[in-house]
Amino acid sequence: MKKAVFLLTTILTTIFFVSCTNKSEEYIDPRGTDYAGSESCVQCHKVQSEMAFHSSHFKATAPAILGNVSGDFDSKNHTFIYDKDTKLVMEKQGDSLYQVLYKNGKEVSKYKFEIVFGTKHAQTSVYWKNNNTYELPVSFYHSINNWATSPGFPADKPYFDRMVVKDCYACHSSNVSSRTVNQSSEDKNFMSMDVEDAINKKTIVYGIDCERCHGPAKKHVDFHLKNPNIKIANSITSFKSLSRQQRLDACALCHAGNDGMKLKSRFDFKPGDNLSEFFRETRSINDTTNFDVHGNQFRLMAQSKCFINSNKMDCITCHNPHENASKNMASYSKICMSCHQGLKHKETTLKTMPEKLLADNCVECHMPKKASNAINFQLSNSKQLSSYILRTHKIGTYPSTKK
Numbered sequence: 174m175k176k177a178v179f180l181l182t183t184i185l186t187t188i189f190f191v192s193c194t195n196k197s198e199e200y201i202d203p204r205g206t207d208y209a210g211s212e213s214c215v216q217c218h219k220v221q222s223e224m225a226f227h228s229s230h231f232k233a234t235a236p237a238i239l240g241n242v243s244g245d246f247d248s249k250n251h252t253f254i255y256d257k258d259t260k261l262v263m264e265k266q267g268d269s270l271y272q273v274l275y276k277n278g279k280e281v282s283k284y285k286f287e288i289v290f291g292t293k294h295a296q297t298s299v300y301w302k303n304n305n306t307y308e309l310p311v312s313f314y315h316s317i318n319n320w321a322t323s324p325g326f327p328a329d330k331p332y333f334d335r336m337v338v339k340d341c342y343a344c345h346s347s348n349v350s351s352r353t354v355n356q357s358s359e360d361k362n363f364m365s366m367d368v369e370d371a372i373n374k375k376t377i378v379y380g381i382d383c384e385r386c387h388g389p390a391k392k393h394v395d396f397h398l399k400n401p402n403i404k405i406a407n408s409i410t411s412f413k414s415l416s417r418q419q420r421l422d423a424c425a426l427c428h429a430g431n432d433g434m435k436l437k438s439r440f441d442f443k444p445g446d447n448l449s450e451f452f453r454e455t456r457s458i459n460d461t462t463n464f465d466v467h468g469n470q471f472r473l474m475a476q477s478k479c480f481i482n483s484n485k486m487d488c489i490t491c492h493n494p495h496e497n498a499s500k501n502m503a504s505y506s507k508i509c510m511s512c513h514q515g516l517k518h519k520e521t522t523l524k525t526m527p528e529k530l531l532a533d534n535c536v537e538c539h540m541p542k543k544a545s546n547a548i549n550f551q552l553s554n555s556k557q558l559s560s561y562i563l564r565t566h567k568i569g570t571y572p573s574t575k576k
Contacts, residue, residue, distance in 0.1 A: 207389035244313035343439035344427035
């Protein structure tokens with residue numbers, strides 16, 4: 174009996190110490206030894222991690238394995254027609270996915286889905302060639318549940334030479350490093366080139382992970398595993414501790430467009446840094462420029478009277494960065510009404526919708542969906558451009574919704 178009790182105690186003790194091992198000790202992050210990896214966060218932040226791992230932020234890039242790629246590969250909706258002789262077919266071959274180019278019914282080339290970008294509204298993909306990634310010419314759009322040209326690609330001929338450079342990954346991943354490639358590399362025919370022109374596959378940290386927004390967490394993980402009773406966050410950046418401008422800068426890093434003069438790589442930005450040290454604005458965010466709805470959420474919000482007249486409003490006022498934007502419009506309306514209490518609509522507006530319904534749907538009228546001028550696409554056999562539709566973050570009274 175004593176032996177059985179001793180054996181059981183030994184097993185339970187072993188399980189306890191194995192389950193409480195510091196995962197950051199085993200993990201080697203390509204960003205350096207200050208990083209612990211997002212898996213280490215799960216031990217103490219299970220709820221936040223579970224939400225984040227299913228979010229568009231975390232899936233901003235991902236390996237193009239079967240479960241990560243959107244779209245049909247085995248139905249009538251998997252072919253893009255360029256002309257009567259040329260077509261591009263989305264095909265599954267074994268465990269891999271390809272865009273296969275056919276001329277007069279014969280396969281002439283095929284390009285493997287290697288990395289996917291995006292998951293919520295649309296998804297484009299890239300393939301590897303000579304230590305660089307190149308965008309595939311056809312993307313999947315959830316709004317039409319179909320394949321169409323990748324943004325800016327022609328619909329009359331296939332094109333496979335648009336390079337997706339390191340800077341493109343800066344808002345879609347948490348790390349990508351460059352390297353010099355020479356003849357001793359895996360591709361012996363690939364001559365040495367500038368470090369900015371070659372991507373090191375081993376350094377990609379897919380998606381926007383915990384440490385991209387909260388900073389390096391190795392010391393944080395080590396401290397709290399050794400001191401589990403201390404609940405005040407140690408050696409990590411909490412957004413609660415940041416100033417309003419610092420919180421805004423952390424989001425604006427990727428949600429304020431790309432037309433500023435680049436001073437430093439986005440990958441060097443840490444929460445709490447000043448965005449002005451990374452980008453030099455070429456124009457005021459408060460000017461009358463009609464910023465595009467894609468990628469300019471911060472600038473559009475900054476033009477809104479709600480933002481200008483507030484000293485508290487920031488992105489987190491409406492959004493939980495750990496999860497996708499809510500589809501419940503009433504939840505946003507509650508935030509709006511916390512400042513706009515007692516607001517009454519005019520009779521002309523009330524004719525369109527009852528007061529109660531209006532009060533539960535502020536966003537639909539005051540942040541309407543608009544067409545992007547930056548992202549257009551074409552369907553197979555179509556000469557007409559279709560627009561990418563996104564909700565504007567410029568809060569206002571629009572011509573068709575005046576009270």
